[in-house]
Amino acid sequence: xxxxxxxxxxxxxxxxxxxxxxxxxxxxxxxxxxxxxxxxxxxxxxxxxxxxxxxxxxxxxxxxxxxxxxxxxxxxxxxxxxxxxxxxxxxxxxxxxxxxxxxxxxxxxxxxxxxxxxxxxxxxxxxxxxxxxxxxxxxxxxxxxxxxxxxxxxxxxxxxxxxxxxxxxxxxxxxxxxxxxxxxxxxxxxxxxxxxxxxxxxxxxxxxxxxxxxxxxxxxxxxxxxxxxxxxxxxxxxxxxxxxxxxxxxxxxxxxxxxxxxxxxxxxxxxxxxxxxxxxxxxxxxxxxxxxxxxxxxxxxxxxxxxxxxxxxxxxxxxxxxxxxxxxxxxxxxxxxx
Numbered sequence: 001x002x003x004x005x006x007x008x009x010x011x012x013x014x015x016x017x018x019x020x021x022x023x024x025x026x027x028x029x030x031x032x033x034x035x036x037x038x039x040x041x042x043x044x045x046x047x048x049x050x051x052x053x054x055x056x057x058x059x060x061x062x063x064x065x066x067x068x069x070x071x072x073x074x075x076x077x078x079x080x081x082x083x084x085x086x087x088x089x090x091x092x093x094x095x096x097x098x099x100x101x102x103x104x105x106x107x108x109x110x111x112x113x114x115x116x117x118x119x120x121x122x123x124x125x126x127x128x129x130x131x132x133x134x135x136x137x138x139x140x141x142x143x144x145x146x147x148x149x150x151x152x153x154x155x156x157x158x159x160x161x162x163x164x165x166x167x168x169x170x171x172x173x174x175x176x177x178x179x180x181x182x183x184x185x186x187x188x189x190x191x192x193x194x195x196x197x198x199x200x201x202x203x204x205x206x207x208x209x210x211x212x213x214x215x216x217x218x219x220x221x222x223x224x225x226x227x228x229x230x231x232x233x234x235x236x237x238x239x240x241x242x243x244x245x246x247x248x249x250x251x252x253x254x255x256x257x258x259x260x261x262x263x264x265x266x267x268x269x270x271x272x273x274x275x276x277x278x279x280x281x282x283x284x285x286x287x288x289x290x291x292x293x294x295x296x297x298x299x300x301x302x303x304x305x306x307x308x309x310x311x312x313x314x315x316x317x318x319x320x321x322x323x324x325x326x327x328x329x330x331x332x333x334x335x336x337x338x
Contacts, residue, residue, distance in 0.1 A: 003171060006215035007255075009133050010173045012093060013217050014256025014285035017324045018064040020175075020217075022260070022291030023053050024097035024136065025069060033296075039304045047075045047083075052302060053295065054083050056313040060091020062324035067095045067136050067175070067289070073127070084131055095134035095175070096127050098163070102140045111152040114139045114159055117166075124170035134173040136219065137163040141178065143186040143194050143226065153201045161205035168215055175258070175289070177219035178202050182262050184226035188233045192223045192241045199249035213253040219289050220246075221262045222272055239275035243282065256285035261293035266319065267336065269293045274326035287327045294319050 013020060025033060030049075031041035039045055050072045053059075066087050073096055075083050084094040100116035114137065124135065139156035141148035160176050167174035180195045199220065206213070223241040225233055233241070246257065259276075261269040269290060277286055288294075297319055302312035318338075325331040 006168065006171060006173050006212075009093065010215050010217055010255045013065050013134060013173065014258060014287050015064050016285065017327050018062055019288035019290065019320070019323055019327060020095075020258050021053070021059075021063050021066045021092075021294055021320070022136075022289050023050060023069070023072070023295065024067040025291065026101065027069075027071065030069075033299060037299055037303045043071070045304060046071065048078075048304070049299070049302070050075065050083055051077050051086070052298070052309055052312055053316065054087040054090060054092065056090070056316050058317055059320065062317070062320035063092050065093035065095050065134060067097055069097055073130055073132070088131070093133045094131060095136060096132045097138075098123060098127070098135045098167075099137040102138075105152055105155060108149060108152055109146075111142070111147060111149060112140050113152070113155050117159060117162055120163065120166050121170070124166055124172060128170050128172060132172060134175060134217070135163075135167045136175040136177060138177040138179060138219075140181060141194065141198055142181045143184055143190055148180070148194055148198065150197075153198050157198070157201040157205040160202055161209035161211060164206060164211045164216060165209040168212060173215055173217065174211070175217045175219045176202065176206070177260065179260060179262060180221050182221070182224050182227050182264070185228040185230070186226040187229055188223065188225040188237060188241055191225060192245055195221065195223050196245050196249055199245065203249060203251065213251055214255060216254065218250060218254055218257045219260055220257065222259050222264075222269075222276070224262070224264065224272070227263065235271050235275035238272045239279050242272075242276055243279050247283070250284065252283035254284055256287060258287045258289035261288070261290040264293065266293050266297060267333075270323050270326045270331055271333075273323065274329055274331035277327060277329035280329065285327075288323045290323065294323065
């Protein structure tokens with residue numbers, strides 16, 4: 001069932017000094033992002049934006065893979081080349097978001113369960129034929145009074161494991177994303193406790209579903225205090241809590257951990273990633289899988305203007321290189337303005 005190809009792709013996804021670009025915003029999320037910079041969210045505008053991303057010169061030097069949305073997988077560039085092909089020609093592995101979003105979990109007070117398992121086997125077969133190399137599924141858990149509940153953790157971990165098993169069956173490397181949200185006023189200690197419980201259950205379910213750890217990538221949150229907490233931890237404190245949590249929960253067989261930015265600021269996410277890698281050596285390659293943290297500056301530079309494509313691509317490439325440096329613990333603040 002398992003192939004050397006999947007193991008190789010997983011290793012390529014977390015290659016030293018490279019990370020994964022999350023350009024898989026749903027149409028609704030993309031509409032919000034575009035409206036924020038004064039653009040209408042038409043299919044053509046979304047196509048132009050995604051083409052700008054995947055065609056960024058030298059993107060493959062700092063980005064190993066890009067997570068796409070279904071719409072993007074089926075779109076062509078202005079010259080008629082499929083965008084997924086442009087990514088590959090640029091040295092970037094194409095991947096695809098396959099979940100259907102988080103919906104209310106029955107029997108809870110506002111907790112969520114990610115849907116999309118129905119029909120997933122057939123969709124994965126199609127994505128494999130379209131040349132996708134990996135997949136992504138996101139589960140969301142929030143911290144609050146009695147949350148995340150054991151029930152919500154269990155339900156989401158089970159769905160993540162079922163998705164991962166189906167992806168590997170289709171020859172696609174699964175990115176397993178259990179995100180403990182940073183929304184709220186919880187402490188760093190509360191985030192560490194919740195993340196630990198979530199990851200322990202995720203890996204128990206992955207074992208139950210016979211998922212090969214060597215052929216997957218974990219995409220977790222960093223352990224950070226709630227964004228409304230009165231005292232924000234230092235990068236060193238974030239790094240120590242995060243590494244402590246991961247060492248207690250993530251088997252060394254997993255080839256790599258690609259952190260989501262989770263609402264952190266652009267520089268904040270980079271600084272924290274750098275601090276984590278400075279605590280090495282670690283059992284896994286530790287890298288990034290940022291979306292807004294990489295793409296927001298480029299979008300603000302572009303704002304739909306043809307004459308700004310080159311400068312927006314330069315902004316994106318620069319942000320990617322900064323995070324590539326953080327993957328190796330050699331990021332410095334002065335690099336921001338290099």
